Amino acid sequence: MTGMPAAGQPLRNAMTIDVEDYFQVSAFAPYIDRAQWDGLECRVERNLERILALLDRHGVKATFFTLGWIAERYPQAVRRIVDAGHELASHGHGHQRASELDPAQFRADVTRAKALLEDLSGRPVLGYRAPSFSIGPANWWAFDVLGETGHRYSSSVYPIRHDHYGMPDSPRFAYEVKPGLIEVPVTTLRLRGRNLPSSGGGYFRLLPYALSRWMIRRVNEQDGQSAVFYFHPWEIDAEQPRVPGIDAKSRFRHYVNLRHTLGRIDRLLGDFRWGRMDEIFLPPSGAAQAATTGAAAAALPRLGAALSHEGRL
Ligand SMILES: [Zn+2]
Numbered sequence: 001m002t003g004m005p006a007a008g009q010p011l012r013n014a015m016t017i018d019v020e021d022y023f024q025v026s027a028f029a030p031y032i033d034r035a036q037w038d039g040l041e042c043r044v045e046r047n048l049e050r051i052l053a054l055l056d057r058h059g060v061k062a063t064f065f066t067l068g069w070i071a072e073r074y075p076q077a078v079r080r081i082v083d084a085g086h087e088l089a090s091h092g093h094g095h096q097r098a099s100e101l102d103p104a105q106f107r108a109d110v111t112r113a114k115a116l117l118e119d120l121s122g123r124p125v126l127g128y129r130a131p132s133f134s135i136g137p138a139n140w141w142a143f144d145v146l147g148e149t150g151h152r153y154s155s156s157v158y159p160i161r162h163d164h165y166g167m168p169d170s171p172r173f174a175y176e177v178k179p180g181l182i183e184v185p186v187t188t189l190r191l192r193g194r195n196l197p198s199s200g201g202g203y204f205r206l207l208p209y210a211l212s213r214w215m216i217r218r219v220n221e222q223d224g225q226s227a228v229f230y231f232h233p234w235e236i237d238a239e240q241p242r243v244p245g246i247d248a249k250s251r252f253r254h255y256v257n258l259r260h261t262l263g264r265i266d267r268l269l270g271d272f273r274w275g276r277m278d279e280i281f282l283p284p285s286g287a288a289q290a291a292t293t294g295a296a297a298a299a300l301p302r303l304g305a306a307l308s309h310e311g312r313l
Contacts, residue, residue, distance in 0.1 A: 009273065010220065010272070010273050011220045011224075011225070011226050011273070012226055012273045012274060012275040012279075012280055013216065013220070013226050013227040013228070013229060013272050013273065013274055013275070013280075014062075014063060014184075014226060014227070014228045014229065014274070014275060014276065014277045014280050014281070015055075015060060015062040015063070015229055015269070015274040015275070016062060016063045016064075016065060016129070016155065016228060016229065016230045016231075016277060017051060017062060017063070017064050017065070017230070017231060017232065017233065018065045018067075018091055018129060018230060018231075018232050019044065019048065019064050019065065019066040019067055019070055019081075019091065019232075019233060020044070020067045020069075020070060020091060020095060020232060020233075020234075021040075021042055021043060021044045021070065021233070021234060022043065022234035022237070022240045022241070022243075022254075023036075023037060023040045023243065024037065024067065024069070024095045025232075025234075025254065026095070026097060026131060026132040027246075027250040027253065027254065028243055028246065028250065028254075031243055031245060031246050032243065034094070037069070040241075041241055042073070042074075043233075043234065043237055043240055044070055044074065044077070044233050044234075045074050045076075045077050047233035047234065047236055047237050048077050048080070048081070048233055049080075050236060050262065051233060051236065052080060052081070052084055052086075054262065054265065054266060054269065055084070055086070055269070056084065058266075058269040058270065058274075060269055060274045060275075061084075061085050061086050061087070061274075061275060061276050061279075062086050062087070062274065062275075062276060063086065063087040063089050063127060063276045063277040063278070064081045064086055064087065064088055064089065065089045065090060065091040065127065065128070065129040065155070066078060066081070066088060066089070066090065066091055066113075066117060067091045067092065067093065067094075067095055067113070068090070068091075068092065068093030068094070068109075068112055068113030068116045068117065069093055069094055069095065071113075071116050071117055071120055072116060075120050078117065078120045078121065079120060079121070082120075082121045082122075082123065086276065087127070087276040087277060087278050087279075088117055088120075088121045088123065088125060089117075089125060089126065089127030089128065089129065089277065089278075090110065090113045090114050090117055090125050090127065090128045090129075090151075091113070091128075091129050091131065092109050092110055092113050092128070092130065092131060093109045093110075093112045093113040093116070094109055095131045096109065096131065097130070097131050097132050097134035098130040098131070098134040098135050098139055098142050098156070099134040099135070099136065099138060099139050100134070103141050103142075103145060106139075106142055106145055107145045107148075107149065110128060110145065110146065110149055110151070111149050114128075114149060114150065114151070124150070125151075126151060126152040126153060126278055126282065127151065127152070127153050127154070127155065127277050127278065128146055128151045128153075128154050128155075128156065129154070129155045129156055129230075130142070130154070130156035133156055133157060133158035133186065134156070135154070135156040135157055136157065136167045136170075137167065142156070143177045143178055143181055143183070144178065146181060147178055147179075147180055147181040151181065152180065152181065152182065152278075152282055153181065153182040153183070153184055153277065153278070153281060153282060154177070154181065154182070154183050154184070155183070155184045155185070155186060155228060155277065156183065157170050157183055157185050158185065158186050158188075158197070159171065159172050159185050159188050159195050160188055160195050160196070160197050161195075168194075168195055170185065171183075171185065172185060172187070172188050172190065172195060172223075172225075173185065173223070173225045174281050182281060182282070184228055184277065184281050185228070186199050186200070186228050186230055187199035187216070187219055187225075187227040187228050187229070189215045189218055189219060190223075196215070198212065198215035198216060198219065198227070199216070199227055199228055199229045199230060200229045200230040200231050201230065201231070202253040202254075202256065204229075204231065204261075204264065205235065205256050205257040205258065205260070205261055205264075206256050206257065209264050209267060209268075212264075212268070213267075213268070213271055216229070216268075216272060217272075220272075226280050226281075227272075228277070229268065231261065231265065235258060235261045236258070236261045236262040236265070237258065238258040238259040240258075242255075
């Protein structure tokens with residue numbers, strides 16, 4: 001059977017959670033000034049509790065890309081994540097799209113978040129995910145900054161066509177974007193010459209569960225690759241306050257099927273094997289040399305360099 005590693009076990013997929021609250025999503029930025037954030041009802045803590053309980057029930061360890069802004073206000077929640085054996089990774093500090101920051105601002109944002117998360121957890125933070133998958137050809141320099149600030153992997157490019165993000169012709173699976181830094185794109189399914197989103201977000205809430213399951217299975221079995229799935233704490237929270245006055249498209253994307261998300265994730269956790277990003281995509285820790293000479297790193301195509309040499313910058 002394809003997609004089965006030597007041990008005879010099905011591939012492990014990466015379960016990831018972008019820890020932010022409902023009022024911080026990029027689509028709401030035109031309607032909610034960030035100066036208002038502190039005055040809004042925060043629901044991330046209780047939603048995290050539900051997620052931690054669900055993961056615990058399935059015995060699954062996941063990766064939490066956590067916003068520095070949240071960690072600063074809810075240090076206990078961050079410690080709960082770490083104490084439960086999950087990987088703490090960074091979602092930056094202030095949730096500005098990387099594409100809206102200059103290199104100095106981006107460096108300041110990711111440095112602040114990393115330091116904060118490391119102080120709270122007492123462990124190195126190796127992973128970063130840009131808000132709204134906002135790294136692409138126009139800000140490829142962001143990878144230099146991530147490498148220089150001690151990140152080992154990123155999950156910030158979405159190889160699809162979308163009005164807010166996406167880089168449809170970039171690699172679909174993990175690759176070395178520069179020496180010592182791996183980009184692990186969120187998973188897509190290649191079908192009839194197009195990349196289809198198949199790994200979370202609004203699409204997972206909109207499509208029937210069986211279709212989402214079929215897409216992940218296909219990636220595991222036909223591509224022989226681990227999938228990267230993502231969701232947000234606010235996506236399991238049907239009772240969250242409604243943001244008034246937003247445009248119809250953003251409203252639909254944000255609120256569709258919230259009530260079904262937790263049950264679907266429950267099924268997903270039971271239907272596949274899951275793990276943390278660092279355990280699935282980084283070479284085994286312990287040997288510093290493994291970062292550059294390990295089998296996992298060596299197997300990754302050096303496409304990042306090729307892309308930046310083809311005039312994408
Ligand atoms: Zn986000």
